[in-house]
Amino acid sequence: MNTRDPRDPKDPRDPRETGVYRAAVPRSNLKWLYWAIPLVLVLLALPFIFRGQREPVQTRTAAVEQRQLQCSASVYLSGGSSTLTDADQQKLAQCVSSARQSGSSIAVTGSRESADVVRQALVSQGVPEANIRVSEAAAADPGRVDVTLR
Numbered sequence: 001m002n003t004r005d006p007r008d009p010k011d012p013r014d015p016r017e018t019g020v021y022r023a024a025v026p027r028s029n030l031k032w033l034y035w036a037i038p039l040v041l042v043l044l045a046l047p048f049i050f051r052g053q054r055e056p057v058q059t060r061t062a063a064v065e066q067r068q069l070q071c072s073a074s075v076y077l078s079g080g081s082s083t084l085t086d087a088d089q090q091k092l093a094q095c096v097s098s099a100r101q102s103g104s105s106i107a108v109t110g111s112r113e114s115a116d117v118v119r120q121a122l123v124s125q126g127v128p129e130a131n132i133r134v135s136e137a138a139a140a141d142p143g144r145v146d147v148t149l150r
Contacts, residue, residue, distance in 0.1 A: 071098040077114045077143040084121055092118070095147050096125045102149065105131040110145030112136055118145045 073091035075084060084092070099106050106122060108115045115134050122132055133150060 071095045072146065072148045075114075075118055075145045075147060076141070077117060077145065081143075082113075082117050084117070089121065092121055092147065093125060095149065096122065096127055099127065099131065099149055104149040105133055107148045107150045108132060108134045108145060109137045109148075111142045114143055114145045118147060122147075 071094060073088075073095055075088045075091060077084070095106060098104075106127060108118050108122070110118070115136065119129075119132050119134055123129055137146075
């Protein structure tokens with residue numbers, strides 16, 4: 001009969017001695033999974049790769065351009081005057097409210113003296129100086145100042 005001491009570490013039938021720790025288990029047939037996963041990923045990506053022509057989405061830039069058209073104003077200062085009329089103050093107030101709603105800055109274009117008068121009026125209406133961009137323009141009419149949103 002087979003007599004062996006269970007505490008004998010040198011037993012050749014012991015799996016710890018032979019290097020085999022578990023019996024060979026037949027593997028399931030999952031080889032199809034190695035090519036099926038990339039195939040599914042490619043199939044999911046195809047609609048993004050071959051998109052048809054779609055209508056252009058209105059971007060923020062286009063929306064800002066539309067607001068600029070709604071808020072462009074021209075202010076006229078008569079020969080050396082440093083005061084604005086009530087109508088000009090209302091035009092500036094509309095631009096200020098549009099700028100606050102859109103978060104845009106205001107561009108002021110005109111001669112240096114006239115643009116400075118308009119800039120001061122905008123500051124007095126609550127527009128931070130950092131949101132006002134003043135640029136000089138060689139204009140035929142030195143009293144004209146154009147105000148637009150940027």
